[in-house]
Amino acid sequence: MPGQFCVIAPDVKLGHDVTIHNFVNLYGCEIGDGTRVGSFVEIQKNARVGRYCKISSHSFICEGVTIEDEVFIGHGVTFINDKVPRATNSKGELQTEDDWKPVPVIVKRGASIGSGATILCGVTIGERAVVGAGAVVTRDVAADTTVIGNPASPRKR
Amino acid sequence: MPGQFCVIAPDVKLGHDVTIHNFVNLYGCEIGDGTRVGSFVEIQKNARVGRYCKISSHSFICEGVTIEDEVFIGHGVTFINDKVPRATNSKGELQTEDDWKPVPVIVKRGASIGSGATILCGVTIGERAVVGAGAVVTRDVAADTTVIGNPASPRKR
Amino acid sequence: MPGQFCVIAPDVKLGHDVTIHNFVNLYGCEIGDGTRVGSFVEIQKNARVGRYCKISSHSFICEGVTIEDEVFIGHGVTFINDKVPRATNSKGELQTEDDWKPVPVIVKRGASIGSGATILCGVTIGERAVVGAGAVVTRDVAADTTVIGNPASPRKR
Numbered sequence: 001m002p003g004q005f006c007v008i009a010p011d012v013k014l015g016h017d018v019t020i021h022n023f024v025n026l027y028g029c030e031i032g033d034g035t036r037v038g039s040f041v042e043i044q045k046n047a048r049v050g051r052y053c054k055i056s057s058h059s060f061i062c063e064g065v066t067i068e069d070e071v072f073i074g075h076g077v078t079f080i081n082d083k084v085p086r087a088t089n090s091k092g093e094l095q096t097e098d099d100w101k102p103v104p105v106i107v108k109r110g111a112s113i114g115s116g117a118t119i120l121c122g123v124t125i126g127e128r129a130v131v132g133a134g135a136v137v138t139r140d141v142a143a144d145t146t147v148i149g150n151p152a153s154p155r156k157r
Numbered sequence: 158m159p160g161q162f163c164v165i166a167p168d169v170k171l172g173h174d175v176t177i178h179n180f181v182n183l184y185g186c187e188i189g190d191g192t193r194v195g196s197f198v199e200i201q202k203n204a205r206v207g208r209y210c211k212i213s214s215h216s217f218i219c220e221g222v223t224i225e226d227e228v229f230i231g232h233g234v235t236f237i238n239d240k241v242p243r244a245t246n247s248k249g250e251l252q253t254e255d256d257w258k259p260v261p262v263i264v265k266r267g268a269s270i271g272s273g274a275t276i277l278c279g280v281t282i283g284e285r286a287v288v289g290a291g292a293v294v295t296r297d298v299a300a301d302t303t304v305i306g307n308p309a310s311p312r313k314r
Numbered sequence: 315m316p317g318q319f320c321v322i323a324p325d326v327k328l329g330h331d332v333t334i335h336n337f338v339n340l341y342g343c344e345i346g347d348g349t350r351v352g353s354f355v356e357i358q359k360n361a362r363v364g365r366y367c368k369i370s371s372h373s374f375i376c377e378g379v380t381i382e383d384e385v386f387i388g389h390g391v392t393f394i395n396d397k398v399p400r401a402t403n404s405k406g407e408l409q410t411e412d413d414w415k416p417v418p419v420i421v422k423r424g425a426s427i428g429s430g431a432t433i434l435c436g437v438t439i440g441e442r443a444v445v446g447a448g449a450v451v452t453r454d455v456a457a458d459t460t461v462i463g464n465p466a467s468p469r470k471r
Contacts, residue, residue, distance in 0.1 A: 004164050005180075007318050007336045022164045022182050023197075023319075025336050025353045025371075034251055039182045039199050040215075040337075042353050042371050052251050054244045057182075057199050057217055058235070058354075060371055060389045060429075072244040075217045076235045076275075078372070078390045078429045080447055085426050087368045087386040094348055094366050112242050115217075115235045116275035116293070118390075118430035118448040133237055134275040134293030134307055136430070136448030150307045150448055150464045161321050162337075179321045179339050180354075191408055196339045196356050197372075209408050211401045214339075214356050214374055215392070229401040232374045233392045233432075269399050272374075272392045273432035273450070290394055291432040291450035291464055307464045 003039070015051065029061075032069065046102070056115065064102030064121070071107050074115030074133065079105055081121045108143070160196070172208060186218075189226065203259070213272065221259030221278070228264050231272030231290065236262055238278045265300070274309075317353070329365060343375075346383065360416070370429065378416030378435070385421050388429030388447065393419055395435045422457070431466075 002008055003022035012026045015033035020026075024037055028045025031037065035049055038057035043049065047061045050069035055061065057075050064081040067073070081102035089099045103121035107113065111125050114133035125131065126143030135152040146155045159165055160179035169183045172190035177183075181194055185202025188194065192206055195214035200206065204218045207226035212218065214232045221238040224230070238259035246256045260278035264270065268282050271290035282288065283300030292309040303312045316322055317336035326340045329347035334340075338351055342359025345351065349363055352371035357363065361375045364383035369375065371389045378395040381387070395416035403413050417435035421427065425439050428447035439445065440457030449466040460469045 005162050005319050005337075023162075023180060023337060023354075036251070040180075040197055040354055040372075052245050052249070054242075054251070058197075058215065058233075058372065058390075062389075070243075070245045070249065072242045074235075074237070074242060075219075076215075076233065076372075076390065078388075078447075080388070080429050084444065085368075085386045085388060085428070086384075086424075087426070088366050088384045088424075092366070092384065094350070094368070110243075110245075112244070114242070115237050116273075116430075120447055130241065133235075133277055148308075151462075162319050180319075180337060193408070197337075197354055209402050209406070211399075211408070215354075215372065215390075227400075227402045227406065229399045231392075231394070231399060232376075233372075233390065267400075267402075269401070271399070272394050273430075287398070290392075290434055305465075 011045075021057070038075070050109070062102070064104045065107070066104065067107045068109040068111075070110045072112040073107075074113055074117065076116045077113050078118045079121075080119065081105065083121055111141075168202075178214070195232070207266070219259070221261045222264070223261065224264045225266040225268075227267045229269040230264075231270055231274065233273045234270050234276070235274075236276045236278075238262065240278055268298075325359075335371070352389070364423070376416070378418045379421070380418065381421045382423040382425075384424045386426040387421075388427055388431065390430045391427050391433070392431075393433045393435075395419065397435055425455075 002020040006024045009027035013030040019036040021039040025042040029043040029047045031049045032051035035053040043061045044063045046063045049067045059077040106124045108127040110128040113131045116134040125141045129141045130146040132148030136150040138151045159177040163181045166184035170187040176193040178196040182199040186200040186204045188206045189208035192210040200218045201220045203220045206224045210228045216234040263281045265284040267285040270288045273291040282298045286298045287303040289305030293307040295308045316334040320338045323341035327344040333350040335353045339356040343357040343361045345363045346365035349367040357375045358377045360377045363381045367385045373391040420438045422441040424442040427445045430448040439455045443455045444460040446462030450464040452465045
């Protein structure tokens with residue numbers, strides 16, 4: 001049941017009991033059973049969100065991102081799928097889908113991404129890993145590991 | 158007087174002369190006289206914003222946050238109320254309000270939070286303190302102090 | 315052709331073939347031919363965006379910002395036009411346009427600003443320069459240079 005002022009394209013695949021708050025923009029994506037999507041969230045085509053996840057407000061999940069089950073995505077989290085983004089191609093024309101291929105990102109089961117984090121393309125975030133708030137993740141995060149900072153690195157104990 | 162495409166729940170308590178821009182999502186919160194709320198802002202239940210504040214676009218103010226009078230909140234500022242957020246509880250069920258308690262944040266009178274800053278839970282930001290743009294605030298900020306960086310620390314002079 | 319739930323003030327100057335996605339808030343700005351504006355974007359008055367740019371979702375472009383042609387602005391990018399923002403003036407009244415002047419920012423032709431970056435006021439970003447994702451840019455960036463980190467500095471090779 002979407003909230004107010006939502007745009008959910010007909011090609012979106014929603015599981016059972018998905019909760020969608022206000023001001024949500026979804027197209028071409030897949031969202032599993034029981035997941036909650038916060039306000040001001042955009043999820044693009046060919047992104048997959050698993051079951052029993054929380055996707056918090058102001059987050060952006062782009063093409064090529066796979067989020068497994070029971071993952072927490074904080075507020076204002078941004079995913080990336082392009083290593084060197086440019087507006088135009090070498091001929092000075094706006095880039096189209098033919099000019100690049102999205103580089104995938106995987107967030108494994110039970111991981112938590114803190115609010116304000118930025119996740120670069122090509123990264124895998126392991127099971128139950130924690131990305132600290134405001135971290136900029138430039139490389140893989142091992143399972144059960146907490147990373148913080150810009151660039152993100154494992155937290156010293 | 159709200160702008161266009163706003164969702165303001167009936168339980169929101171607005172003071173006099175509150176200005177609300179377009180695409181604003183408010184529920185269960187309290188906003189004092191003369192305060193301005195920018196576009197794409199969400200303010201959750203049990204958040205309190207004082208008088209003559211500016212809450213700029215794309216910011217998120219969560220449950221448990223108290224903002225005193227004459228505070229400036231920049232664009233894309235994110236508050237946090239949970240130390241180790243998880244999507245599900247130990248039984249694999251989506252967390253509910255029974256699974257955690259919000260950890261409070263206080264922003265004292267006259268403070269300024271720069272755009273893109275992230276404020277972790279449990280923090281107090283002192284009177285007239287300044288949080289630099291893009292800072293990640295992990296501990297208390299003293300009155301009349303400027304902090305910058307990730308994690309934020311006092312600026313050297 | 316704007317998407318759904320857009321607010322485009324009558325004083326906005328749009329070039330030919332400008333694409334505007336859903337949930338966009340524009341007023342008093344100028345946007346050149348062929349540029350694309352993503353969802354949840356706000357562009358303020360007296361901001362200028364050139365031709366064949368991509369302005370990605372959740373970004374905020376404020377008064378005083380000039381973006382030249384063929385520039386890529388990632389998702390969740392925040393510009394700033396005020397060095398020491400405060401909510402109120404010395405009399406305790408909400409600041410108005412008489413209390414400050416926007417400090418300009420220029421992004422030169424062909425530059426790319428990574429997602430989650432914050433750009434402080436007074437900065438010039440050179441032609442074809444690249445600002446890394448999540449960077450906090452506090453000083454000028456030379457042409458053809460890549461900067462990363464908080465505060466942003468040139469990437470070592």
